[in-house]
Amino acid sequence: MSSHRPPAADTAQPPAPEPAPSGAAPDGTPKPAVHPVDESRPLGRIVLFGIQHVLVMAATPISAIFLMSATLRLDPGLTVDLLSAAFVLSGVGSLIQSLGPWKFGPRLPFVMLPGGAPLILFLAIAEQHGLRTATGAVVLTAAFSFVVLPLFSRLLKFFPALVIGTMIVIVGVNLMKVGAVLVTGRPGEPGFADTTNLALGMATIGFTVVFYLVFTGVLRQLAVMLGLVAGTVTAGLLGRFDLGGVAEGGLISLPQAMPFGSPQFSLVAALPLMLYSLASMAEATGQTVINAEAVGKRIDPRTDVPRTVRGDALTSLFGGFFGLPLMVTSGENIGIVRVTGVRSRFVTAAAGVVLVVIGFLTPVTRAISVVPSAVVGGTAMVVFGVITVLGVQMLGRSDLDGHTSTFVCAVALALGLLPILVPGVYGGFPPNVRILLESGVAVGAFVAAVLNVLFHHVRPRFGARPTTPRAGGDR
Template sequence: MSTQPTQPQRLTPAPARPPAPNPAPDPADERIPVRRLAPLAVQHVLAMAAAPVSTVFLTAGALRLSAAATAALLSSVLVLSGAGSLLQSLGVWKFGARLPFVMLPGGAATALFLQIAKDHGPAVASGSVLMAAALLLAVVPLYARIVRLFPPLVMGVTVLLIGIAMIRVAAQLIGGPTGNPAPRAVVLAGLTVAVTLAAYLLLRGVWRQSAVLIGMAAGTVLAVTTGLGTYSPVTGSGFSVPHLFPYGAPRFDLVAALPLLVFSLTTLAEITGQTVLNSETVGRAADTGRDVPKVARADALTSLFAGVLGTSLMVTSSENIGISRLTGVRSRYVTAAAGALLIVLGLLSPLSRAVAGLPPAVVGGSALVVYAVIALMGVRMLARAELGEGSQSMVASLALAVGLLPILAPNLYGGFPGWVRTVLGSGVVAGTLAAVLLHALFRAADRPARTAAGGVPHPSTTP
């Protein structure tokens, strides 16, 4: 046996792997120099300013608020819009998806808020906002289950009914307290709509998105120069501080709050769509399970403050997406800067006091445009529901009929108990509940046929 030690085997080192390339930076996280950030932020503010201004004046007209109260409410809404945009863009803990989102008062939610205020008083409406915001915050963990109740079919019915109801409210704003408007008020509202339409047709980019604001400004000038209306800004200067509980202590009525409670649940479907759209815009893979709850929490938290400050639910909006596509800048720091600018504008008393003097007919004309667009959004959602399929068209038809009845015949349920009048007397609630129940009923009835056909559900019956 050999006693010589064995030579150790010499190992050839493996060739070094090239370092992995650094991943491409996320466009949403791009840092923008201040000299470019400011004008980009201004563009976003111009694109989104029409929503808070029109919402405030629609609310002020419906609730017969004084000019001073209107100025304070405008200050509150601008501050809320700015704070919500900051929260969604920058994100804090589990609140905000850190995407270039802006937040605005929800037009559809405002319609429901005003309906509750008309039937039960503004204090009950404020309490309803607080309850709806708390409900949205509580159901976020159940997001995946709840969102199935509101496919495009149900959402389309809901949004279309909200738009129709809101057009009626805007018409009442033009008509004044008596509902019998002077011809000059109708003419002034018509001229405002005409200028808005002309601005939308002739302008491009951010100016086109500001068509509603341009219509308001031109309508006010026409009112003053032709005598069709008056412009009476509120006197004062300095800074404006939002008023807490402007209608008094909120009152909580579960039945009265039902329209906003149902709507807060439907917003989960809308938030999902907004999140996917915004993610695609910035070139980020949409992760709805991660991002949608963060967006919903930020909406709910901001809406809690909205209830305290006297306005309706705040919602994350895609109104700024067109600006992102136009400029090619997809950084969330731009929308954060726009949010900071909105807060500053909201605290500047001269601005809110000047806007508070707009003629009601001008605001009513602008509101007609805004809420007609909401109705059209509902039509587009229904178009995605494949209404050519028999059960889908039947669900939409019956749900719209149920929702339109109280709008066309307001006294239809006058002889019923109060809670019945509250539920069925709201076209939005009645139509939405009918759509949810009928959609579930038809889907359950079609399940045996789908199973016999191979177990593959038709896409139009799948939420």
């Protein structure tokens, strides 16, 4: 594995290595070299680089809370409270993963975010069983992660790139559909397919494309956020953006604990999230290894990956009591690390502090909360489209040239996408069964994992590649 390369290989890892500080201790003995990941920098530069990370990833918690608010029809005050909690918990999680207290966090430049597949599962549970049960499911899943972590290494073989890639494609398609609903509205409801909202959504996507086309380097990394800002300005020019209530509610506010009431616990309702958490652990493995490679630091996955998973679980445990979905580590910041060459984990720790401060500043969270949903939807479609592409890329590394892998992927996609493409298809089933079947992500991951075991473990000869050339029609 690349994380176990000899020390000389570190110099070949992008970005170019930073010079390690040298010198001698007061007694004349040489000081040990400090790896760039652990290197401290002047406070002003650390904060500046940290703000840059925040600007790149801020669209994700904004999109997540807007999706929650629009889907569950939450009132504006509750939306502001949830947005505040999302920023604070993202900051706390980033601090845990970057600083690595005790056995939590791998001490790598990580940031944490809500959203993705856990958000969709959270929304499905909330719509079926209520918000209190959904928050209880988050708490149960976080506790479940701690329980199964010692067995996790034995389960990894059941979640290869074929399974995870299929799951991520389903996640991306589902999220793009939800983001599109923010732009168009729900079919059959007043204002559906409003032309102004459609124009705002398309304009936001267009701005993002233009910024990504004309900019390079760090500004290109900020194209999504700049597109969101440009779309908001356009909405203001069209009279769809009102800042009148931004100054209300004082300057400082604390996120509200248990905003939906005390959590209710149901193992059946939490099962889709628990199933996803196993795949999330496999994803955390890849995130940790890739992050370590990006900064040129050798790690031991057997000890560092569990630290990442513990950080995820601890942050999610707190987040559940503040009404949030599962919190996960993000790979968005790794691109900035590669572009800037700044590998210090204290930069993402500074980003965590900035996120916490933003969460406590009422005017900032209120200003963010009044961004038109059509603008956020346009941004979300781009961000979640990238998730779909990442799933496709992962599938590209899964030997899809072999008939068996293609068959496994096809069946999992068919069953996983069915409830997404045809809503209500399982409406005649009992509620407890329906919540499992209507979770396309959970169904797709489960089917892919089971078929992978059957074809590649129980009957490995089914997965053997042919030794003779095949005609084009054989595919």
